[in-house]
Amino acid sequence: MTTYLLLGANGFLGNQVREAIERSGDSPTLVAVSRHPSRLRTSANGRWQPMDLVRASAEDFVSLLADTKPDAIINCVGCTSGSPELLEAANATVVEKLVMALSVTEPIPLVHMGSAAEYGRQPEGIAIEESAVARPVGDYGRTKLEATDLVTDMVTRGAIRATVLRVFNPVGRSAPANSLAGTAAREINRALISRSSYITLGPLCSFRDFLASTDVATAALRAIHNIDAHPVLNVGRGVAMSCRSMVELLADAAGFEGDVFESVGGSRRSAAVPWQQADVTLLRRHLQWVPTTPIAEAVADLWQSGT
Numbered sequence: 001m002t003t004y005l006l007l008g009a010n011g012f013l014g015n016q017v018r019e020a021i022e023r024s025g026d027s028p029t030l031v032a033v034s035r036h037p038s039r040l041r042t043s044a045n046g047r048w049q050p051m052d053l054v055r056a057s058a059e060d061f062v063s064l065l066a067d068t069k070p071d072a073i074i075n076c077v078g079c080t081s082g083s084p085e086l087l088e089a090a091n092a093t094v095v096e097k098l099v100m101a102l103s104v105t106e107p108i109p110l111v112h113m114g115s116a117a118e119y120g121r122q123p124e125g126i127a128i129e130e131s132a133v134a135r136p137v138g139d140y141g142r143t144k145l146e147a148t149d150l151v152t153d154m155v156t157r158g159a160i161r162a163t164v165l166r167v168f169n170p171v172g173r174s175a176p177a178n179s180l181a182g183t184a185a186r187e188i189n190r191a192l193i194s195r196s197s198y199i200t201l202g203p204l205c206s207f208r209d210f211l212a213s214t215d216v217a218t219a220a221l222r223a224i225h226n227i228d229a230h231p232v233l234n235v236g237r238g239v240a241m242s243c244r245s246m247v248e249l250l251a252d253a254a255g256f257e258g259d260v261f262e263s264v265g266g267s268r269r270s271a272a273v274p275w276q277q278a279d280v281t282l283l284r285r286h287l288q289w290v291p292t293t294p295i296a297e298a299v300a301d302l303w304q305s306g307t
Contacts, residue, residue, distance in 0.1 A: 236278025
């Protein structure tokens with residue numbers, strides 16, 4: 001029976017991973033760590049562990065590992081927006097303390113959630129390989145890349161056993177309010193309530209590799225059992241879809257027949273990266289799997305969840 005230590009268990013991806021662990025067939029034990037544990041529900045074999053991972057010290061992480069004795073660790077801690085200091089603390093410093101703790105304990109397999117934002121702007125029309133030179137365009141991508149570099153450096157030195165999953169653009173239940181999918185769902189809901197004939201979003205001309213957040217959770221569980229396969233793996237569908245097409249699928253799921261207008265504003269980070277598509281060759285080779293959930297199904301799950 002596997003004991004999983006899930007960090008960031010009440011976040012967007014953390015919730016999906018938690019449910020995937022509980023559905024897995026080996027009657028796992030789940031220790032879900034969160035700053036707000038009272039919000040979590042776990043299976044009969046699960047329990048929550050209160051801990052502010054951002055404020056915790058490296059020694060606190062060592063104690064956490066000693067107390068919980070996990071067989072596997074999945075790190076879903078992260079922050080997509082906020083001050084540079086907050087992003088540094090949540091996305092990089094947490095990982096630094098975690099890998100330091102792992103380096104002085106038994107070699108517990110770690111899956112860390114990275115981000116396609118680490119790549120930044122890449123040549124359009126070419127699927128991005130894991131070996132691409134990373135050029136993050138903002139503090140989010142920069143701090144996520146710092147974390148990836150920390151993990152892969154420790155793997156290279158033989159200090160830890162880990163895989164980084166560079167997740168592209170997940171869509172699904174509990175999508176962050178500041179994500180395109182979360183924003184579009186909120187605006188569509190307002191339009192339906194007010195009987196408005198249109199919504200207005202930022203520019204939708206960019207292309208992204210959207211995938212279901214449930215598929216990200218599946219990838220995490222597959223990776224934890226193939227931890228030495230490759231230090232960094234892209235997790236995407238290998239398909240570039242326009243942001244407008246994703247929003248239109250969401251509007252269809254909601255039954256919204258109005259217009260979707262684009263403003264001249266929007267995210268500078270998104271505008272700086274007009275096109276992304278994952279090369280999933282290594283994912284297929286090492287995990288014998290790629291995401292297959294249709295985006296229409298992912299956005300329907302988002303809408304039906306009432307996010």
